[in-house]
Amino acid sequence: MSTLEIRDLHVSVETKEGAKQILRGVDLTVASGETHAIMGPNGSGKSTLAYSLAGHPKYEITSGTVTLDGEDVLAMSVDERARAGMFLAMQYPVEVPGVSVSNFLRTAKTAISGEAPALRHWVKDVRTAMEQLRMDPTFAERNVNEGFSGGEKKRHEILQMELLKPKFAILDETDSGLDVDALRIVSEGVNRVRSSGEVGVLLITHYTRILRYIQPDFVHVFVDGRIAEEGGPELAERLESEGYDRFLAPTA
Amino acid sequence: MTTSPTDVAATGATPTETTTTREVRAPQMSTDLSTDHSKAVADGAHTHGRGGTPETSRASRATSFELADFAVPTGREEEWRFAPVARLAPLFDAAGTGLTGTGTQVTVVNPAEVQVEIVGRDDARLGTAGRPGDRAAAAAWSSFREATVVTIPAQAVASAATSIRVEGLPVAAGGSPPEPSAVHLLVHALPLSEAVVVIDHLGEADVAETVEIVAEEGAHLTVVSIQDWAPGSVHAAAHRMRVARDASVKHIVVTLGGDVVRVTPDAEFTGEGASIEALGLYFADAGQHQEHRLFIDHAVPSCRSRVTYKGALQGAGAHTVWVGDVLIRAAAEGTDTYELNRNLVLSDGARADSVPNLEIETGVIEGAGHASATGRFDDEQLFYLRARGIPESDARRLVVRGFFAELIQKIGVPAIEERLIGAIEAELERSMSELDALAPARQVEA
Numbered sequence: 245m246s247t248l249e250i251r252d253l254h255v256s257v258e259t260k261e262g263a264k265q266i267l268r269g270v271d272l273t274v275a276s277g278e279t280h281a282i283m284g285p286n287g288s289g290k291s292t293l294a295y296s297l298a299g300h301p302k303y304e305i306t307s308g309t310v311t312l313d314g315e316d317v318l319a320m321s322v323d324e325r326a327r328a329g330m331f332l333a334m335q336y337p338v339e340v341p342g343v344s345v346s347n348f349l350r351t352a353k354t355a356i357s358g359e360a361p362a363l364r365h366w367v368k369d370v371r372t373a374m375e376q377l378r379m380d381p382t383f384a385e386r387n388v389n390e391g392f393s394g395g396e397k398k399r400h401e402i403l404q405m406e407l408l409k410p411k412f413a414i415l416d417e418t419d420s421g422l423d424v425d426a427l428r429i430v431s432e433g434v435n436r437v438r439s440s441g442e443v444g445v446l447l448i449t450h451y452t453r454i455l456r457y458i459q460p461d462f463v464h465v466f467v468d469g470r471i472a473e474e475g476g477p478e479l480a481e482r483l484e485s486e487g488y489d490r491f492l493a494p495t496a
Numbered sequence: 497m498t499t500s501p502t503d504v505a506a507t508g509a510t511p512t513e514t515t516t517t518r519e520v521r522a523p524q525m526s527t528d529l530s531t532d533h534s535k536a537v538a539d540g541a542h543t544h545g546r547g548g549t550p551e552t553s554r555a556s557r558a559t560s561f562e563l564a565d566f567a568v569p570t571g572r573e574e575e576w577r578f579a580p581v582a583r584l585a586p587l588f589d590a591a592g593t594g595l596t597g598t599g600t601q602v603t604v605v606n607p608a609e610v611q612v613e614i615v616g617r618d619d620a621r622l623g624t625a626g627r628p629g630d631r632a633a634a635a636a637w638s639s640f641r642e643a644t645v646v647t648i649p650a651q652a653v654a655s656a657a658t659s660i661r662v663e664g665l666p667v668a669a670g671g672s673p674p675e676p677s678a679v680h681l682l683v684h685a686l687p688l689s690e691a692v693v694v695i696d697h698l699g700e701a702d703v704a705e706t707v708e709i710v711a712e713e714g715a716h717l718t719v720v721s722i723q724d725w726a727p728g729s730v731h732a733a734a735h736r737m738r739v740a741r742d743a744s745v746k747h748i749v750v751t752l753g754g755d756v757v758r759v760t761p762d763a764e765f766t767g768e769g770a771s772i773e774a775l776g777l778y779f780a781d782a783g784q785h786q787e788h789r790l791f792i793d794h795a796v797p798s799c800r801s802r803v804t805y806k807g808a809l810q811g812a813g814a815h816t817v818w819v820g821d822v823l824i825r826a827a828a829e830g831t832d833t834y835e836l837n838r839n840l841v842l843s844d845g846a847r848a849d850s851v852p853n854l855e856i857e858t859g860v861i862e863g864a865g866h867a868s869a870t871g872r873f874d875d876e877q878l879f880y881l882r883a884r885g886i887p888e889s890d891a892r893r894l895v896v897r898g899f900f901a902e903l904i905q906k907i908g909v910p911a912i913e914e915r916l917i918g919a920i921e922a923e924l925e926r927s928m929s930e931l932d933a934l935a936p937a938r939q940v941e942a
């Protein structure tokens with residue numbers, strides 16, 4: 245049982261005009277076994293939250309804390325965070341030419357578990373996970389994300405989540421760009437990992453569509469760099485019918 | 497009238513890279529389509545030619561066996577403008593007395609099918625693969641006393657690679673640096689033969705070298721030249737190739753060690769249906785200068801050339817130069833050519849110059865194109881790998897290996913492929929401490 249605690253997180257990015265504040269005090273606690281949907285309009289700072297948790301150098305934490313079971317996540321390097329159990333499924337996964345998927349997966353697994361996986365089990369695990377995600381076996385020999393379609397990149401992200409078994413997974417718009425079949429396949433992958441009860445999921449999305457497949461325990465509405473409203477799954481249904489307008493109306 | 501599509505391999509793409517493609521529409525008349533991408537660094541700046549110096553056709557560049565026909569370079573000449581001429585000066589033989597050093601030894605290990613001879617400079621087979629194209633090449637030609645001739649007899653298929661070691665003999669501790677010397681090699685593949693020849697350069701030397709490569713009709717020849725000199729070495733190598741009808745040559749250049757290494761492979765097709773694949777891999781560390789200047793002369797119809805050179809640079813003063821000249825002469829209808837150079841700049845203070853030149857004198861070609869790109873290390877790739885738990889130094893290794901992987905796979909000689917993977921590992925190992933000490937590279941020095 246693990247806990248990820250985000251307290252009063254403020255984050256800015258460097259722009260030509262100087263530092264620009266994006267996150268303005270985010271508070272969020274996620275426990276193992278829980279799924280939290282974070283929903284919000286474009287530009288509200290969802291990806292910024294995800295990247296800040298993963299430690300992307302572009303984002304500067306100006307105040308606040310993030311702890312994983314009491315450990316200071318913000319003091320860790322990018323790879324230390326991953327080894328501590330954090331995982332970010334990226335909205336736009338990066339191509340890495342010349343590095344095959346199978347080499348990449350094995351290297352990552354070795355780094356995270358601190359030892360090389362037993363070859364026979366590992367090969368089987370990879371094959372099974374790929375089959376379940378309807379990924380052709382030839383993907384294993386292709387270069388990481390190179391020439392992958394948008395949907396293939398997302399499956400590849402979930403493949404990593406299944407194999408690396410993180411404590412906390414942040415899924416940044418994993419649903420965007422997927423057709424209905426792919427959305428179902430990817431959601432099944434996430435649900436397989438969830439069914440262990442050992443992972444906490446932060447499901448970032450713009451649309452409610454994916455929530456039909458992945459039932460969240462909590463829904464947070466993200467507006468202008470902070471959480472504007474929180475509730476259970478019913479909040480998502482309200483957003484579905486009302487949209488975000490209610491939150492975007494200028495406050496007097 | 498044909499047009500030639502060009503495409504850019506997307507390997508190693510970085511957000512800051514300069515990618516240059518050109519679609520060549522073959523002109524009716526002789527036109528020089530050369531473009532100078534010499535400042536193809538991260539800021540994407542291009543310069544076109546050198547102020548005041550008109551770009552001349554490769555066809556009109558002087559070649560000669562006479563040393564006196566080439567002035568001692570000053571560094572202002574087109575072909576020397578990137579080079580540290582002061583370091584190379586001993587190889588220019590300014591006095592015209594010859595490069596008389598004896599500290600460079602040539603040793604050959606050959607399979608039974610392949611013949612090896614040591615011959616005098618009057619041997620009629622020497623000097624048949626074109627003429628020297630610059631002062632160092634002319635000095636190499638005028639200086640050597642004995643040449644090593646490796647012959648693959650007609651229709652022979654070599655059962656193993658032939659190994660030629662060009663070795664700078666150890667100088668006594670505290671002794672004077674090696675005297676400038678000259679080496680001459682001829683690799684002669686007779687009709688329908690097949691062979692792999694690997695030339696290793698090691699030890700410490702100051703050497704001007706000529707490698708003549710003659711592939712007769714239907715021969716299949718692979719020549720690998722590895723420059724892995726000890727620090728302090730200076731090497732100017734002129735590789736001159738003649739490729740006859742239906743022959744194919746794979747020419748592979750690997751430059752790793754040595755202070756200054758300048759390799760100028762010239763290739764001329766002499767019969768239709770011939771092909772050349774020129775591959776190059778280089779890794780320049782702090783203070784090293786590695787220069788590769790190719791010239792592919794499509795003088796006859798229906799020949800094919802592919803040039804792929806990739807280099808990594810790191811450390812203050814690491815400097816690489818790649819110049820790829822391709823000339824499609826009026827007679828060379830049906831030519832198919834493509835050249836690519838990519839550089840990966842791993843740290844500040846390193847500089848990669850990349851200049852592809854394409855001249856086309858006929859409108860009837862299969863295809864002609866080039867691409868040149870120089871980028872710095874991609875921080876987003878690094879972030880992606882690290883976000884999966886892979887430590888930074890391992891992530892850097894993966895990316896650099898990945899950058900070279902495709903090129904290495906093209907070599908097609910497993911023993912060499914393995915060796916190169918090992919050599920890149922060693923380069924990375926040597927440099928990783930340096931890399932670890934550096935913040936992610938920010939800017940490339942222009």
Ligand SMILES: Nc1ncnc2c1ncn2[C@@H]1O[C@H](COP(=O)(O)OP(=O)(O)OP(=O)(O)O)[C@@H](O)[C@H]1O
Binds near residue numbers: 258259285335
């Ligand atoms: N380098 C930058 N310079 C200027 N603004 C930036 C920079 N990076 C991010 N921003 C801004 O920060 C805000 C939040 O961006 P973020 O990507 O976190 O939004 P998001 O909620 O993920 O949006 P989407 O739903 O479109 O993915 C946006 O207004 C964006 O333009």
Ligand SMILES: [Mg+2]
Binds near residue numbers: 291335417
């Ligand atoms: Mg986003």
